[in-house]
Amino acid sequence: MWLLKEKIKEMSGCGIAGIINVKGELIPGDLIIKSICCQYERGNGLGAGFAAYGIYPEHKDYYALHVMAQDKSALEKVEEILAHKTFVNYKEPIPTKKVKTIKNAPLFKRYFVKPKFDEEYQMVCGEDEEDNYIVSLVMDINEKVEGAYVISSGKNMGVFKGVGFPDEIAEFFRIDEYKAFIWTAHNRFPTNTPGWWGGAHPFTILDWSIVHNGEISSYGTNKRYLELFGYKCTLLTDTEVVAYLLDLLIRRHGLPLQLACKALAPPFWMEIDEMEEEERDLYTAIRVVYGSAVLNGPFAILFAYNGGLVGLNDRVKLRPLVCAKKGDFYYMASEEAAIRSICPDPEKVWAPKAGEPVIVELEKGVIPNQRSYLEGRPKEVEEDALRIKCQYIPLQSS
Amino acid sequence: MASPQFSSFYPDFLVQRIWERCIKCKRCVKECSYGVHVWDEKKKTLLADDSKCVGCHRCEAMCPTKALVIRRHPSDFREHALWTPWHIKNIYKQADQGGVLLTSTGCAQPYKNYFDHLVLDACQVTNPPIDPLREPMELRTFIGPKPESLEIEKVNGKFRLKKRLPPLIQLEVPIMFAAMSYGAISLHVHQGLARAARDLGTLYNTGEGGLHASLYEYGSNTIVQCASGRFGLHVDYLNAGVAIEIKIGQGAKPGIGGHLPGEKVTEEISKTRMIPVGSDAISPAPHHDIYSIEDLRGLIFALKEATEYKKLVFVKIAAVHNVAAIASGIVRAGADAVVIDGLRGGTGAAPTMFRDYIGIPIELAISAVDKRLREEGIRHRASIIASGGIRNSADVVKAIALGADAVYIGTAALIAVGCTMCQRCYTGKCPWGIATNNPELIKRLPPDVAYEKIYNLVKGWALEIKEMLGAMGINSIESLKGNRDKLRAVGLTEKEMEILEVKHAGE
Structure with missing residues (x-):
């Protein structure tokens, strides 16, 4: 029997891999499978997964919700919520294949939806409102529907994950049949649980997807910080926290990608003290304001969105991360061998420094609904807490 | 007749002098600001008034020959779980003087100390501990x-x-x-x-x-x-x-x-x-x-x-x-x-x-x-x-x-x-x-x-x-x-x- 929810936070070691083509050309799934399977020893068969960008061009303007459910009744509950709160343009079971070693797999179904702001009619509104709407919808389903989870919710992208070795999960989800301009993959080595399908990577919110090798020792602080902004950490893993932090810092607070990465893995004070005044003020402010967002502890993460792939290490580089470039392709992985298995002769191979993000964005205008976070954006307008009435909202206790 | 001062009958501390060590240098007399130690010029000896001792241990610490020991006074009241010596002596003090009991420092009652019921975590295997001797560690x-x-x-x-x-x-x-x-x-x-x-x-x-x-x-x-x-x-x-x-x-x-x-x-x-x-x-x-x-x-x-x-x-x-x-x-x-x-x-x-x-x-x-x-x-x-x-x-x-x-x-x-x-x-x-x-x-x-x-x-x-x-x-x-x-x-x-x-x- 597989578990949907467990009582304690997960811990795990892992292998990760990612590929991006900056011209937006589609990359067959075979490549990412090969790259992650090369890192077989980094997992223990208790979790693997893939994120693919550009796989639903025919539904590109709809949020693609991948729903994982333990049984039909859980799925029905999700459908009921979706019927109330969204326009479902199209839905279908996610195609899977029988794999001998995978037993008791949950049900997988995908829905292509748009928000329904009022149950009667759709209000005209901007992308930001739509995104926020989907975020809270996903939080709602994940928190309230027993035995069902939305495992991805971005446009033109999707996540496929479960309990098994990466080759088994790839076969189960028929990953080789998809083509994407960005791929990420994960091979998991959990230490304290039999593994559960929801706990596999990638983790997502909207089109953010994260694969992560590490343990976030600051989890308690990060979780409490996110709660202040309405994020509920229901999946009980470190990686979920990373996904929500990126969403908060980049999409909602509008920090440029580079600075958001610096908030997560900040320079040391002794480095900041040496900076020129303007830069010093900036980095001091980042640390002062986003101190609770610092991801402390060993990690190497790859995160992707509709428009880019980013690799980031913790501030003292306690987990491996290697990058390579050849032509329009960039590769990132836990091990150089994983890159060389699919690109034997890269032009450049390097190990990024601790806390130095490697940001690769697609060239402008090569894909639909393309996002770029290099420049940052105006912050969402929020009410001043001191001006609103004393509103007592109990937080979930840990 | 002056009324007896009950509070002075039962000192909290006992000043114990090890006479074979004492060289009668009178350092204790000089050190004690509460006047516990007195030099008796007639008898050429040192006297101590236990009732004035607050248990600060100054004389003990300063005594050049380590001739002094300040101990809780061994004189006991009969056991009583409720009426402990602390309560009894407080009542004597107030009966003697009719005032507010004064003290210093923080709460002396043995309430549950929550700090002592909380233990901290440390890393083992799944994430590495960081060595502050070799890596920066920030308290700013x-x-x-x-x-x-x-x-x-x-x-x-x-x-x-x-x-x-x-x-x-x-x-x-x-x-x-x-x-x-x-x-x-x-x-x-x-x-x-x-x-x-x-x-x-x-x-x-x-x-x-x-x-x-x-x-x-x-x-x-x-x-x-x-x-x-x-x-x-x-x-x-x-x-x-x-x-x-x-x-x-x-x-x-x-x-x-x-x-x-x-x-x-x-x-x-x-x-x-x-x-x-x-x-x-x-x-x-x-x-x-x-x-x-x-x-x-x-x-x-x-x-x-x-x-x-x-x-x-x-x-x-x-x-x-x-x-x-x-x-x-x-x-x-x-x-x-x-x-x-x-x-x-x-x-x-x-x-x-x-x-x-x-x-x-x-x-x-x-x-x-x-x-x-x-x-x-x-x-x-x-x-x-x-x-x-x-x-x-x-x-x-x-x-x-x-x-x-x-x-x-x-x-x-x-x-x-x-x-x-x-x-x-x-x-x-x-x-x-x-x-x-x-x-x-x-x-x-x-x-x-x-x-x-x-x-x-x-x-x-x-x-x-x-x-x-x-x-x-x-x-x-x-x-x-x-x-x-x-x-x-x-x-x-x-x-x-x-x-x-x-x-x-x-x-």
């Missing part, structure tokens, strides 16, 4: 209001802040020195605290006794206090430090003001406090310009106006039953930091009943205040500074994991300069030269010694905190703040764990 902490997010602009291809941060106080260690007034403690201790604060990159607090002229140079490491007595308060004083603390209450005596006995008001203190020599300095229980929260707002902004918004304003309260709601009001009134002083917070003088029976433990108060401010979305508007019974670096770590930004230590700093916790600070006769202004006694603790001891203590704690952070796998203190994952309870009830928001060990 900022006190004051922080915006919820940043606005960034790009100029000439470089990102920079669109709006600078409001003034904040930078601490290199999250440990500050609690308010102890010049008057309650000696000028030498103040000088030691000020210098230690400067060299450690932290702050000390003047208390409500004003600021001695010699200490203005330590302004960037000074918090000046504005308490209900307004002693020594003038605009230069307000501008002297980096923060102004409005003292509403104190953990050792919630609901009443401070009291400096006239015996302690010497010439220098009279100048600093701006009161006549020898007069009692009695602070009122309330601030007479604060009868409600809106008045507090008035005072906060009056102080900010007077100092041109360059200084942060802290508000210090005792941890009482409704501490969370009160703290929320204080933040909404515009305070930049809320100082919460718990049940075990110390004092130079307080009624015993207040010290021992009023207020709530700091651990519960920190958690409750942090939670309330978070729920109301105003946690970033103010820092939480916790004090009252912080005894070691693990207590500091636990307080921060419960949600405090920084802590104050008072008693620990005094113990570092030699205090033996005899709890008689209110007499002004401190034989260790700490809680006194007697010109002879204060010589016993020179400023350099005070500085060195206090500096060493905090340096040692800082090293220990770094080691503990490293063991937890984090290399900066901000990742500890409110991090309940790092705490587990041992032997607490469901309710206590709910308030502290911690899991039990084994969970």
Whole structure:
């Protein structure tokens, strides 16, 4: 029997891999499978997964919700919520294949939806409102529907994950049949649980997807910080926290990608003290304001969105991360061998420094609904807490 | 016939002299400021009056031949679980004199100490501990209001802040020195605290006794206090430090003001406090310009106006039953930091009943205040500074994991300069030269010694905190703040764990 929810936070070691083509050309799934399977020893068969960008061009303007459910009744509950709160343009079971070693797999179904702001009619509104709407919808389903989870919710992208070795999960989800301009993959080595399908990577919110090798020792602080902004950490893993932090810092607070990465893995004070005044003020402010967002502890993460792939290490580089470039392709992985298995002769191979993000964005205008976070954006307008009435909202206790 | 003084019949301590060691040098006579030791010129011998002994151990420590031992007096009352000697003797004292029982330091009753029921976490295998000897380990902490997010602009291809941060106080260690007034403690201790604060990159607090002229140079490491007595308060004083603390209450005596006995008001203190020599300095229980929260707002902004918004304003309260709601009001009134002083917070003088029976433990108060401010979305508007019974670096770590930004230590700093916790600070006769202004006694603790001891203590704690952070796998203190994952309870009830928001060990 597989578990949907467990009582304690997960811990795990892992292998990760990612590929991006900056011209937006589609990359067959075979490549990412090969790259992650090369890192077989980094997992223990208790979790693997893939994120693919550009796989639903025919539904590109709809949020693609991948729903994982333990049984039909859980799925029905999700459908009921979706019927109330969204326009479902199209839905279908996610195609899977029988794999001998995978037993008791949950049900997988995908829905292509748009928000329904009022149950009667759709209000005209901007992308930001739509995104926020989907975020809270996903939080709602994940928190309230027993035995069902939305495992991805971005446009033109999707996540496929479960309990098994990466080759088994790839076969189960028929990953080789998809083509994407960005791929990420994960091979998991959990230490304290039999593994559960929801706990596999990638983790997502909207089109953010994260694969992560590490343990976030600051989890308690990060979780409490996110709660202040309405994020509920229901999946009980470190990686979920990373996904929500990126969403908060980049999409909602509008920090440029580079600075958001610096908030997560900040320079040391002794480095900041040496900076020129303007830069010093900036980095001091980042640390002062986003101190609770610092991801402390060993990690190497790859995160992707509709428009880019980013690799980031913790501030003292306690987990491996290697990058390579050849032509329009960039590769990132836990091990150089994983890159060389699919690109034997890269032009450049390097190990990024601790806390130095490697940001690769697609060239402008090569894909639909393309996002770029290099420049940052105006912050969402929020009410001043001191001006609103004393509103007592109990937080979930840990 | 004079009525008998029952309280003098049963001394607390026994002065035991090992005569074969005693060389009759009379050092003990000179050292004891309570007059316990007397030289009998006729008999050429030393006498000791046990009833005057407070158990400070000064004579024992200074005796060149180690001929003295100060012990609890072995004379016993018949066992009684309810009427212990402490209660019996207190009643004798009051029957003799008809007054309020006075004492010093913090709560002496054995209430459950929550710090001692919380254990910390460390890394094993799945994530590596970090070695502070080889990797940077950061304790830098900022006190004051922080915006919820940043606005960034790009100029000439470089990102920079669109709006600078409001003034904040930078601490290199999250440990500050609690308010102890010049008057309650000696000028030498103040000088030691000020210098230690400067060299450690932290702050000390003047208390409500004003600021001695010699200490203005330590302004960037000074918090000046504005308490209900307004002693020594003038605009230069307000501008002297980096923060102004409005003292509403104190953990050792919630609901009443401070009291400096006239015996302690010497010439220098009279100048600093701006009161006549020898007069009692009695602070009122309330601030007479604060009868409600809106008045507090008035005072906060009056102080900010007077100092041109360059200084942060802290508000210090005792941890009482409704501490969370009160703290929320204080933040909404515009305070930049809320100082919460718990049940075990110390004092130079307080009624015993207040010290021992009023207020709530700091651990519960920190958690409750942090939670309330978070729920109301105003946690970033103010820092939480916790004090009252912080005894070691693990207590500091636990307080921060419960949600405090920084802590104050008072008693620990005094113990570092030699205090033996005899709890008689209110007499002004401190034989260790700490809680006194007697010109002879204060010589016993020179400023350099005070500085060195206090500096060493905090340096040692800082090293220990770094080691503990490293063991937890984090290399900066901000990742500890409110991090309940790092705490587990041992032997607490469901309710206590709910308030502290911690899991039990084994969970």
